[in-house]
Amino acid sequence: MPGTESAREIMACAAERTVRFEQQTGEKPCLATVLVGDDPASATYVRMKRNRCAKLGIESRHVPLPASTTTEALVAAITELADDPAVHGILLQHPVPGHIDERAAFDAIPVGKDVDGVGSSSFAAMAFGRDGFASCTPAGIMRLLDAYGVDPSGKHAVVIGRSPILGKPMAMLLLARDATVTVCHSKTGDLPSIVRTADIVVAAVGKPEFVRGEWLKPGAVVVDAGYNEGNVGDVAFDEAGTRAQLLTPVPGGVGPMTIALLMEQTVEAAFRQAGLP
Amino acid sequence: MPGTESAREIMACAAERTVRFEQQTGEKPCLATVLVGDDPASATYVRMKRNRCAKLGIESRHVPLPASTTTEALVAAITELADDPAVHGILLQHPVPGHIDERAAFDAIPVGKDVDGVGSSSFAAMAFGRDGFASCTPAGIMRLLDAYGVDPSGKHAVVIGRSPILGKPMAMLLLARDATVTVCHSKTGDLPSIVRTADIVVAAVGKPEFVRGEWLKPGAVVVDAGYNEGNVGDVAFDEAGTRAQLLTPVPGGVGPMTIALLMEQTVEAAFRQAGLP
Numbered sequence: 001m002p003g004t005e006s007a008r009e010i011m012a013c014a015a016e017r018t019v020r021f022e023q024q025t026g027e028k029p030c031l032a033t034v035l036v037g038d039d040p041a042s043a044t045y046v047r048m049k050r051n052r053c054a055k056l057g058i059e060s061r062h063v064p065l066p067a068s069t070t071t072e073a074l075v076a077a078i079t080e081l082a083d084d085p086a087v088h089g090i091l092l093q094h095p096v097p098g099h100i101d102e103r104a105a106f107d108a109i110p111v112g113k114d115v116d117g118v119g120s121s122s123f124a125a126m127a128f129g130r131d132g133f134a135s136c137t138p139a140g141i142m143r144l145l146d147a148y149g150v151d152p153s154g155k156h157a158v159v160i161g162r163s164p165i166l167g168k169p170m171a172m173l174l175l176a177r178d179a180t181v182t183v184c185h186s187k188t189g190d191l192p193s194i195v196r197t198a199d200i201v202v203a204a205v206g207k208p209e210f211v212r213g214e215w216l217k218p219g220a221v222v223v224d225a226g227y228n229e230g231n232v233g234d235v236a237f238d239e240a241g242t243r244a245q246l247l248t249p250v251p252g253g254v255g256p257m258t259i260a261l262l263m264e265q266t267v268e269a270a271f272r273q274a275g276l277p
Numbered sequence: 278m279p280g281t282e283s284a285r286e287i288m289a290c291a292a293e294r295t296v297r298f299e300q301q302t303g304e305k306p307c308l309a310t311v312l313v314g315d316d317p318a319s320a321t322y323v324r325m326k327r328n329r330c331a332k333l334g335i336e337s338r339h340v341p342l343p344a345s346t347t348t349e350a351l352v353a354a355i356t357e358l359a360d361d362p363a364v365h366g367i368l369l370q371h372p373v374p375g376h377i378d379e380r381a382a383f384d385a386i387p388v389g390k391d392v393d394g395v396g397s398s399s400f401a402a403m404a405f406g407r408d409g410f411a412s413c414t415p416a417g418i419m420r421l422l423d424a425y426g427v428d429p430s431g432k433h434a435v436v437i438g439r440s441p442i443l444g445k446p447m448a449m450l451l452l453a454r455d456a457t458v459t460v461c462h463s464k465t466g467d468l469p470s471i472v473r474t475a476d477i478v479v480a481a482v483g484k485p486e487f488v489r490g491e492w493l494k495p496g497a498v499v500v501d502a503g504y505n506e507g508n509v510g511d512v513a514f515d516e517a518g519t520r521a522q523l524l525t526p527v528p529g530g531v532g533p534m535t536i537a538l539l540m541e542q543t544v545e546a547a548f549r550q551a552g553l554p
Contacts (some may be wrong), residue, residue: 103405121401123401125397127400127404127445128380128441130380130397171460178462181459183448185457189433
């Protein structure tokens with residue numbers, strides 16, 4: 001399982017760098033986690049991330065806010081963390097309650113602390129190949145492709161899903177690595193026939209077993225970025241397994257890479273803010 | 278020629294709004310044009326834009342800088358215009374000389390004055406459907422599709438080219454209108470076979486007559502965003518004309534729309550900065 005293995009390597013490296021950071025500065029890298037409301041799944045995700053921080057020696061500071069929090073109050077809370085020199089990275093767990101302007105909240109995170117890569121500036125940095133932190137799941141997928149020895153250059157990659165933190169940044173990162181990229185979504189006309197032209201498929205729809213085996217070109221590389229109830233991905237695993245050259249498992253594929261990238265980027269942010277190499 | 282006609286309508290409307298702006302504020306909308314170096318083609322483009330401003334009653338302020346200008350000096354010049362309340366829009370003519378960090382210069386333009394839609398924030402605004410000014414050529418192409426009565430929703434659009442001010446924002450705008458979007462470029466494997474799957478083709482490569490007629494699906498809508506030496510577009514016009522349902526001419530297609538959008542967005546910026554509807 002390259003997902004779990006690669007994630008382990010990335011996190012081991014992050015843990016080493018954390019020790020080095022503490023030796024050089026007397027401080028620990030610190031990730032602030034902001035959780036609005038009490039959605040149990042979101043609470044679980046935040047807990048997993050904080051546990052991972054603890055294991056790697058990264059400090060985490062939890063900021064729980066009531067579901068009734070306004071956009072202004074959330075932006076104010078984020079701005080406070082942005083101004084705090086002891087905080088190196090800020091994670092706003094999404095989704096936030098519907099009455100909040102999520103984009104405004106994401107964009108309140110300064111680019112240097114946006115270790116989850118969700119801000120507009122981070123998105124543009126991904127699109128234009130500039131310095132900045134990449135959105136963790138798509139960045140994790142790129143590293144997973146590397147771990148599998150898949151070079152996207154010149155290949156046709158089809159991304160199913162166009163969300164601001166997954167589908168769109170995924171397209172930008174694949175494009176930056178010279179793939180020809182198609183973005184599909186709920187309004188796409190004949191999805192199976194487009195998927196059939198893909199050398200690389202990234203499924204990011206959030207619908208269990210949505211992508212069927214018969215949609216795939218034999219020998220395709222299939223990345224399942226879905227994580228639905230009952231530990232089921234967006235790809236019909238058994239069907240797809242018979243046609244795909246590679247198929248990332250759920251769980252144990254993209255998931256661990258997402259957290260690993262968050263850890264790596266938090267430590268990197270700490271080094272950058274301390275002006276250390 | 279819908280390009281010329283639509284452009285004329287947009288500019289007539291901008292001229293009317295300019296009169297209204299002057300009546301309400303005693304000022305004119307003002308576009309600052311920044312030109313670095315003395316590339317004759319760039320000088321011509323800037324002159325065309327300034328002439329168009331003059332015809333519509335929009336003021337323009339020209340800031341010519343020597344080819345030796347550093348990134349820092351260019352950013353400083355742009356910042357001065359950003360801080361000047363009499364300037365409503367800022368256009369940095371591109372390309373700038375190679376030693377300049379063009380992205381840093383673009384990003385020095387505040388989002389409210391980025392009427393050419395070249396900044397990172399404007400790009401993210403296009404991608405995420407937020408308030409902001411769109412990159413003029415892709416925005417002009419979207420308006421041209423509207424003028425032709427072409428609805429991109431559910432269609433497969435293939436964009437050839439991935440530049441930060443044309444190919445990538447074009448992809449984002451088409452995606453926002455529910456097209457399935459493929460971005461191709463110089464590293465794309467089998468370009469003709471991908472183009473053949475397109476309902477809408479946008480050619481933005483900058484190579485004369487690069488897109489051949491036989492690449493096209495019969496009945497495709499073809500937008501030629503190229504403008505090469507000798508008034509030649511990126512599409513082999515005669516060949517493509519026999520297969521395409523619609524083919525925008527060069528000149529008279531995308532070009533006039535680009536300038537029209539720049540005028541419209543300059544006037545809109547003036548209204549927004551004055552706090553007027």
